[in-house]
Amino acid sequence: MTLIEREPTPRHKVCGEFLSGEALEDLSALGIDVTSLGAVPIHKVRLAAARRAAEAPLPFPAASLSRKTLDTALIAEAIAAGVHVQRGRSVQALNRTPGNTWQATLDDGANVEAPTVFLATGKHDLRGHPRPQDPQRWVAFKMYFRLAPAQAAELARASELMLFPGGYGGIQPVEDGIANLCWVVQQRYFARAGNRWESFLAKMQQDCPHLAMRLAGAEPLLQKPIAITHIPYGFIRRTTEDGLYCIGDQAAVIPSFTGDGISIALHTARCAADAYLAAEPAPLFQARLRSALLLQMRLAEFAADGLNNSLARAVLPFCLRVWPGVMRVTATLTRISRRPAAAAHAVAG
Ligand SMILES: Cc1cc2nc3c(=O)[nH]c(=O)nc-3n(C[C@H](O)[C@H](O)[C@H](O)COP(=O)(O)OP(=O)(O)OC[C@H]3O[C@@H](n4cnc5c(N)ncnc54)[C@H](O)[C@@H]3O)c2cc1C
Numbered sequence: 001m002t003l004i005e006r007e008p009t010p011r012h013k014v015c016g017e018f019l020s021g022e023a024l025e026d027l028s029a030l031g032i033d034v035t036s037l038g039a040v041p042i043h044k045v046r047l048a049a050a051r052r053a054a055e056a057p058l059p060f061p062a063a064s065l066s067r068k069t070l071d072t073a074l075i076a077e078a079i080a081a082g083v084h085v086q087r088g089r090s091v092q093a094l095n096r097t098p099g100n101t102w103q104a105t106l107d108d109g110a111n112v113e114a115p116t117v118f119l120a121t122g123k124h125d126l127r128g129h130p131r132p133q134d135p136q137r138w139v140a141f142k143m144y145f146r147l148a149p150a151q152a153a154e155l156a157r158a159s160e161l162m163l164f165p166g167g168y169g170g171i172q173p174v175e176d177g178i179a180n181l182c183w184v185v186q187q188r189y190f191a192r193a194g195n196r197w198e199s200f201l202a203k204m205q206q207d208c209p210h211l212a213m214r215l216a217g218a219e220p221l222l223q224k225p226i227a228i229t230h231i232p233y234g235f236i237r238r239t240t241e242d243g244l245y246c247i248g249d250q251a252a253v254i255p256s257f258t259g260d261g262i263s264i265a266l267h268t269a270r271c272a273a274d275a276y277l278a279a280e281p282a283p284l285f286q287a288r289l290r291s292a293l294l295l296q297m298r299l300a301e302f303a304a305d306g307l308n309n310s311l312a313r314a315v316l317p318f319c320l321r322v323w324p325g326v327m328r329v330t331a332t333l334t335r336i337s338r339r340p341a342a343a344a345h346a347v348a349g
Contacts, residue, residue, distance in 0.1 A: 001083050002112060003075075004104065008088035010071040014123075014142045014228045016170045016182040017067055018042065018159055018259035021060035026266035032073050038175030039065040042159050048210035049163035062259070064159070066174045070262075094119070094126050094244075102243055115243055116282075118272055120265070122249045123228055131250070134232045137187035138167075140256070141197060143225035145179050148217035155179060155214065161257055161307075164207040165189060168257055168307050171214055178221060179214075184231070184256055197225055231256075234301045236293050240286040245272035251286070252293050255304035264293070 019027070019034065027034055042062040046055040079085050093105040094117065102117045125131055147155060152173070159172040166189025171181045185200060193199040205212035236252045248265035268289060275285035306312045 002114070003078055003083050003085045004089050004091055004106070004112065005075070005085065005087050006090035006107075010068050010075065012142065012222075012226050013067040013071070014140045014182065014226055015067050015261070016142075016159075016172065016256060016259055017064050017070075017174050017180050018170070018172060019063045019065060019070075020259055020263045021062060022260075023263035023266055024061060024063060026263065026270065027070075030074075030077055030266075032070075032077060034063055034065050034070070037065060037069050037073055039063040040173045040175060041157060042172060043157045044159075046158050046160040047163070048160060048208055050207070051209055053160075053210045055158065058159075062159070064172050064174050064180070066180070069175060091121070091126060093128060095128065096241065100242075116276060117244050118269070118276075119244060119246045119250045120248045120269065122265075123231070125230075125250075129246075129250075131232050131235050131237075131253075134230050136233075137229070138184050138231040138233065139187055139190050139227060139229050140182070140184045140231060141225040141227045142180065142182045143201075144174075144221040145181060145215065145218040146177070146221060147179050147214065151214050151216065151218065152177065152179065159259070160210070160214070162204070162208045162211050163307055163312075164204050165310065166308070169204060169211070170257065170259075171211070179218075181215075182256070187229075197227070233304065234297060236290045236297055237286055238290060240282050243282055245276060245282045245285060247272050251289060252297060254297060255300045257304060257307060258300050260300070 019039065024034065040063060042058060042064055044055050044057050046053055075085060075087075089110075090107040091104045092107055095103050095105075097103050097113065101113050101115050104112045104114075104117070106112065119126065119129060146152075155171065155173055157173075159170060162169045162171070162183075167183060167185035169181060169183030171179055174180050183204065190200055193203050205215060232253050233255050234253065237246050237250065240246050247268040249261065251268045252264055254260050254264060271289060272285060275282070275288075
């Protein structure tokens with residue numbers, strides 16, 4: 001098996017870096033011990049909107065770990081399992097040949113042919129295999145900070161979700177005593193801040209004083225946030241072609257606040273590997289996967305719409321105070337249910 005990864009070395013990805021219970025189970029089954037990699041256990045979730053904040057214990061085990069560290073471990077695991085990993089080579093096109101195999105054309109013009117491909121290019125679409133438009137035109141950012149000691153102590157073991165007009169953000173500790181701040185915003189709201197991340201970050205802190213408190217005295221650790229656009233939230237792939245199994249964000253894109261994308265990537269990869277080994281045709285696999293994901297996806301979208309609603313922003317933290325269980329219920333409902341579960345980027349088998 002060959003895995004083609006365009007980045008020569010693991011690098012930062014736009015991601016909140018929250019690992020749900022399901023992701024932890026799948027990683028453990030792959031032999032990856034996140035604790036030894038420095039993952040921070042997460043026990044509670046806090047919701048902050050306007051001037052209110054409320055917290056609830058998480059109803060499942062969770063942790064956080066930077067994608068750089070996690071992706072390094074996953075690639076090492078693939079190599080140890082005998083996968084031929086080609087790094088720093090990008091797939092430019094993926095086409096069916098007259099002989100009914102798949103042909104990946106790489107950036108240097110070389111071709112790799114295989115009867116089966118696992119398409120796992122994540123947030124990036126391959127020419128000829130697009131996902132739908134993203135009508136809200138979401139823009140997502142990630143930035144690392146070293147928080148002031150008192151704020152780092154407050155944040156310890158918590159994942160905080162912050163609501164503001166046009167989007168939401170999350171802050172949580174990751175390894176080495178630093179904090180990950182990740183946020184998504186609809187383009188039209190970002191445009192109102194002159195399309196400048198500094199102005200938008202200042203506006204977020206105005207709208208959500210909880211964030212301003214967290215970032216007081218914080219040291220930014222990247223020169224500027226990393227960013228991506230085109231996030232077709234709610235997408236679940238309907239169909240595919242023979243021999244082409246789509247996994248991860250190429251199979252489904254769940255709203256980010258659920259912190260379930262990594263778990264879905266691991267699960268859909270496992271499901272695809274099982275389907276391949278059982279000689280289940282890719283179109284049947286993709287349809288079955290869609291049915292398995294549909295309910296949770298729609299619930300997560302429904303909850304995301306609520307977070308983006310100004311009335312909900314005003315009342316949610318208050319509801320949490322009087323009924324702290326509401327967040328536990330939401331967290332459980334929007335979690336993707338266990339499915340027969342495994343893995344990869346543009347991988348040819
Ligand atoms: C703002 C935001 C916050 C999020 N927060 C969380 C969170 O806290 N927890 C969580 O579980 N999920 C979160 N997610 C979702 C999560 O990041 C994704 O669901 C997950 O990374 C999907 O994994 P993947 O393997 O499909 O894609 P990716 O992780 O994007 O990996 C795709 C890989 O393919 C490679 N690649 C791309 N194109 C090519 C090509 N042409 N040729 C070769 N290689 C290629 C890339 O370099 C990359 O390494 C978040 C998403 C966003 C947008």
